[in-house]
Amino acid sequence: MRLRLGYVPLTDAAPVIAAAEMGFARAEGLEIALSREPSWATLRDRLALGHLDAAHMLGPLAIASALGLSGPQADISVPMALGLNGNAVTVSNALWAAMAPESDGLTDVAASFARVARTRAGEGRPLTIGTVHPFSSHSYQLRLFAGLGGLDLDAAVRLVVVPPPDTVDALGRGRIDGFCVGAPWNSVAVAAGLGRIAALGCEIAPDCPEKVLALPAEGADFMPPLVRAVHRAGLWCADPANRVALSTLLAARAELDSDAALIARTLAGALIVDAGGRERANPAYLRLDAATHRPDPAHARWLVTQMIACGQVAPGGDAADRAAALYRPDLLEAAIGG
Numbered sequence: 001m002r003l004r005l006g007y008v009p010l011t012d013a014a015p016v017i018a019a020a021e022m023g024f025a026r027a028e029g030l031e032i033a034l035s036r037e038p039s040w041a042t043l044r045d046r047l048a049l050g051h052l053d054a055a056h057m058l059g060p061l062a063i064a065s066a067l068g069l070s071g072p073q074a075d076i077s078v079p080m081a082l083g084l085n086g087n088a089v090t091v092s093n094a095l096w097a098a099m100a101p102e103s104d105g106l107t108d109v110a111a112s113f114a115r116v117a118r119t120r121a122g123e124g125r126p127l128t129i130g131t132v133h134p135f136s137s138h139s140y141q142l143r144l145f146a147g148l149g150g151l152d153l154d155a156a157v158r159l160v161v162v163p164p165p166d167t168v169d170a171l172g173r174g175r176i177d178g179f180c181v182g183a184p185w186n187s188v189a190v191a192a193g194l195g196r197i198a199a200l201g202c203e204i205a206p207d208c209p210e211k212v213l214a215l216p217a218e219g220a221d222f223m224p225p226l227v228r229a230v231h232r233a234g235l236w237c238a239d240p241a242n243r244v245a246l247s248t249l250l251a252a253r254a255e256l257d258s259d260a261a262l263i264a265r266t267l268a269g270a271l272i273v274d275a276g277g278r279e280r281a282n283p284a285y286l287r288l289d290a291a292t293h294r295p296d297p298a299h300a301r302w303l304v305t306q307m308i309a310c311g312q313v314a315p316g317g318d319a320a321d322r323a324a325a326l327y328r329p330d331l332l333e334a335a336i337g338g
Contacts, residue, residue, distance in 0.1 A: 001222055002031045002326035006043045007056040009165055009255050011035060011183035011266050011286060012083045014246060016056045017253055019226075027232075028225035036255060039163035040133040042178040045215060048074035054226060056082060057214040060303045063323045065136040065214075069312065076255050077217040078295045079227050079331035081235065083210050086273070086286040087138055088186040089145055091178035092171055095127070096274075104273075106203050106279070107148055113198065114149030114156075117282060121156040130162035130170060130179035138180040140306035141204045148204075154310075164259070171195055182210070183266035183286055188258045190272055195253065197273040202284045209299035212327075227335035230263075231293055238289040241265050267274030297324035 005020065007013040019025045021033035023215075037043040040058055044065050047055045049072060062078055064070035091099070091113070099112035117127050131139045139159070146153040153159065162170050167179045168189045175243040182200070201208055213230055215223055237246055247264040248251040250256055255262060265271060269285035272278070306314040 001029060002033065002220060003053040003226065004035055004051070004054070005045060005313045006035045006052040008040060008043060008163070009184075009209075010086070011250060011256070012086045012265060012288065013056045014237040014250060014288060015082050015230050015234035015304060016213070018237050018251065019229045019247065021249060021253055022233060022236065024233040024236070025226070025229040025261055029223055029254035030222065030229060030230045034253070038165070040136070042197050044071045044074075045277040047076070048072040050254060053220075053222070054213060054215045056211055056218055058133060058136050058308065059209045059212045059299065060134055060137060060140075063300060063303060064186055064307075064312075064328060067319060067322060069136050075217045076214050076326070077210045077331065078267075078327045079335065080230060080293055081209065081211070081299070082230075082288070082292075082297045084207045084211055084287040085202040085284055085291045087208070088183075088197050089178065089180045089199040089201070089204075090171070090186045090189050090195045091198050092174075092195050093178045093193075093275070094139055096198065100147055100224045104243050105198055109198050110145055110151075110186060112149075114146060114151035117146070117151055117156045127156045127157045127176070127177045128159055128160055128165055130176040130181070132164050132167075132181055133161055135200070135307070135312065136206050137205070137306075138182070140303075140312065141201050141208065142180045143310055145199055145204050150189075157282050168192060168257075168327045170193060174290065176314055184256055184258050184263050187262050187266055187271055188256075190274060191258070193275050196275075197271060199279065200271075200280070200282055200285055201283060206284070207287070209296070209303060212295060223331065224335040229330060231332070231336050234288055234291055237299045240268075240294070243250040277289060294331070295327035297327045300324045300327045
């Protein structure tokens with residue numbers, strides 16, 4: 001059976017890319033044609049309209065798509081999560097210099113960001129910060145980060161949507177002052193001398209739910225073998241012994257516009273945060289381990305809580321229950337045998 005599986009070029013697309021390229025899908029009788037999508041909006045629409053059979057997808061966007069909050073309403077389910085964490089907030093060198101935080105601690109950095117944002121807003125030239133999609137953990141992490149500094153993000157900052165592969169170029173052209181994006185694009189910006197990693201997403205919201213495997217809710221007879229293939233590929237990706245091979249694969253196949261060594265550092269959680277080579281290590285920076293594969297309904301509820309907090313969903317309705325019902329750990333367990 002031949003399937004078309006969409007992904008956006010990010011390090012956490014590793015399980016679906018490895019499933020297609022390393023023989024895991026073929027062992028399940030599947031041939032996967034990978035489709036590199038330029039943005040989350042494009043991927044959302046192509047999945048909803050049936051041009052893709054499955055997708056590596058933002059968890060909040062899968063929920064929003066199923067609830068009819070973003071793009072064409074899609075009848076989808078989430079039988080597997082692909083990982084946790086992986087994001088970071090990166091700011092331009094000029095913004096970092098203006099912030100001049102007392103330390104690299106999250107609270108100090110957030111406070112210095114808030115101070116500059118208030119000043120710029122008061123001068124009528126608010127900071128422009130990129131997020132990958134309104135319905136994304138990136139948007140919610142930006143709000144939580146701003147909140148640590150006592151900043152109302154909507155009142156002081158101009159938020160714009162920039163697809164992950166375009167964030168570095170937008171920063172370099174001065175169209176944005178910073179962004180929140182997944183690996184490896186923060187590291188790519190630093191390597192290009194364009195920015196400074198200010199905060200790790202795993203520090204703002206530990207074990208933040210991220211990408212999921214999204215499929216049609218009904219009639220997908222390929223769901224069990226695909227879930228098995230991606231699960232086994234995910235186990236292979238999470239093994240440090242395979243890090244060099246995986247980094248080489250992602251650099252070549254996922255078109256991440258970065259070298260294998262840089263990708264390997266993101267997989268290890270050992271990031272270079274500035275042009276001076278300062279390293280920041282956090283093994284939880286990007287989690288692809290087996291414990292992250294279960295699509296936890298509690299994660300869906302947390303995401304809806306964030307949607308409510310930023311005004312995307314009205315409080316008091318049944319959105320949290322409907323979102324939780326999309327996350328199907330029973331389908332994962334049935335596919336992989338418990």
